Amino acid sequence: MSYRIGSGIDFHQLVEGRDLWIGGVKIPHVKGALGHSDADVLLHAICDALLGALSLGDIGVHFPDTDNTFKNIDSKILLARSYDLVKDRGYKVVNIDSTLCLQAPKIKPYVPHMQETIAAVLHIETADVSIKATTTEKMGFVGREEGLVAYATVLLQKAIL
Numbered sequence: 001m002s003y004r005i006g007s008g009i010d011f012h013q014l015v016e017g018r019d020l021w022i023g024g025v026k027i028p029h030v031k032g033a034l035g036h037s038d039a040d041v042l043l044h045a046i047c048d049a050l051l052g053a054l055s056l057g058d059i060g061v062h063f064p065d066t067d068n069t070f071k072n073i074d075s076k077i078l079l080a081r082s083y084d085l086v087k088d089r090g091y092k093v094v095n096i097d098s099t100l101c102l103q104a105p106k107i108k109p110y111v112p113h114m115q116e117t118i119a120a121v122l123h124i125e126t127a128d129v130s131i132k133a134t135t136t137e138k139m140g141f142v143g144r145e146e147g148l149v150a151y152a153t154v155l156l157q158k159a160i161l
């Protein structure tokens with residue numbers, strides 16, 4: 001049985017005049033994440049973890065922000081494409097553990113919907129998608145609500161054919 005582990009980290013600025021997408025869910029807030037795509041910090045961290053598990057580089061290699069194809073793209077599409085690369089190599093996702101760092105808003109009410117959204121794209125159960133959240137106790141750029149961070153770890157298993 002062959003297993004591979006991967007980790008991903010992503011950062012985005014929070015600015016007025018942008019929607020806030022986290023984990024494939026649009027969250028009502030005064031600020032949104034700035035980026036070339038929809039700037040979904042959690043999905044990007046998971047993409048990087050999936051790619052990292054198979055030493056396939058990172059999200060910037062596969063979906064460069066210099067490519068207009070990816071301008072304002074729904075990051076669920078990037079996640080699905082990252083999953084395709086995993087599947088093409090004969091692997092499936094076992095589970096994901098992730099942590100979001102942001103001061104505001106409270107994301108707990110949105111977590112079940114995020115879990116369902118991610119699980120659907122990756123063909124796993126919602127119980128296999130852990131999403132934790134923490135503030136930084138008002139310290140640093142996260143505490144000043146200038147940005148947010150996501151960390152993700154994934155485990156892949158070679159699928160039995």
Ligand SMILES: [Zn+2]
Nearest residue numbers: 010039041044
């Ligand atoms: Zn990102």
